[in-house]
Amino acid sequence: MGLPKFNYVAPETVQEACQILEKLGGQAKVMAGGTDLLIKMKHGALRPKTIVGLRKIKELRKISFRKNQGLFIGAMALLEEVASHPKVKKLYPAVAYAASQTATVQIRNMGTVVGNICNAAPSADNIPSLMAFGAELIIASPNGERRILLENFFKGPGEVNLNRGELVKGVLVPPPPEGSGVSYQFISQRSKVDIAAVCVAAMVVIDKGRTRDVKIVLGAVAPTPIRALEAEGLLRGKKLADRSIQKAAEQASQEARPITDMRATSEYRRLMVAVLTKRALLEARQMALAS
Amino acid sequence: MMHKISIKVNGDLYVLSVEPWKTLNQVLREDLNLTGTKLGCGTGDCGACTVLVDGRSVTSCLTLAVEMDGKEILTVEGLAPAGEELHPIQRAFVEKGAIQCGYCTPGMELSALYLLKNNPSPSEAEIREALSGNLCRCTGYNKIVEAVQWAAKELKAEKSKSTRSK
Structure with a gap:
């Protein structure tokens, strides 16, 4: 299966990349690892005139952590690099775990976490846990930078809030609050090799026995990853007892808007949202209490 | 261009x-x-x-x-450059009957090499995980997993031999 013809440019700075993207607009596509883009091109679903490769922009490969700012994952940091990074594993285990559970060894050696975000599949493995941590994207343009909460980035399957000339430099994950835990759970037909049929991340912050903060993020059950806000509301400020977790899980299932496709039926997905939400909340609680 | x-x-x-x-x-x-x-x-x-x-x-x-x-x-x-001995991973695939039609073999061997470089003593589960991005439609995988286990032993033996001779 061959690729259609295209031009290729490899800018060396973010500024240069943004200028190219501004000039070319919709005719250009940004490529990080290429593991989604090139498949779509081989299938004829996308035919960009120009691919803007980010490989030569050294600063984008970076993964760094600062106590007061949190974790920065650059747009070119490989899934495998995120999955095996000691600081990520220690402080953001759900982020490392999600990266380690994405596709196969080879794809993790090519694809990037930020690429997985920008591809904007509703089922993307790396989005729910980052959303649960309250991550923001840092977006560069020829005129400067802006930040956007990850949960406000998605418009629909494959569609994101990016303007002409803008490039996602990376994702910034705030420092995990004291007494917090985040868990990522997913289910798919062929272990991690397959795309998740349902995925859920839950974050809880427990303070003096009460749930000070909670986020429940559902993937693959709506056109974009979504927060189960009403389920969160059932838990906020309360004791995180098993019974409340069960109720929140059932409520999350009601907030899902799943479709039926080749991976699962809508009914099955809805049931699994409850199961995975419960598992995620239980694990997050355990992590929070152990922290 | x-x-x-x-x-x-x-x-x-x-x-x-x-x-x-x-x-x-x-x-x-x-x-x-x-x-x-x-x-x-x-x-x-x-x-x-x-x-x-x-x-x-x-x-x-x-x-x-x-x-x-x-x-x-x-x-x-x-x-294994032409005319030289097979690499231990290749020898393992031959010894353990891990090759049938052979189409997946080059990819399997390179995935096995990547695994063993990073994890010289993998468990069976780790081997299966490391090869999950390589499909084989002939063998049912068991012999491939055995070959990687065998290769891991060979490579470790070679390594300890070469460090002792230094």
């Missing part, structure tokens, strides 16, 4: 002009005549085209040749 790249493949330096839409798989097979690397699905699912780029396993069907400038690539031909 053609792009000039220089790549090292199995230790040999090549300076090539490539069209941007050429994959590394096409360049290896068509321009360099290194047909040991196979092409299966073309979409990164089957792993038959696996090679190592700067030591990392990747699917060459989803790798643009233009992005390989300055990289070192290892293909199955580089595991």
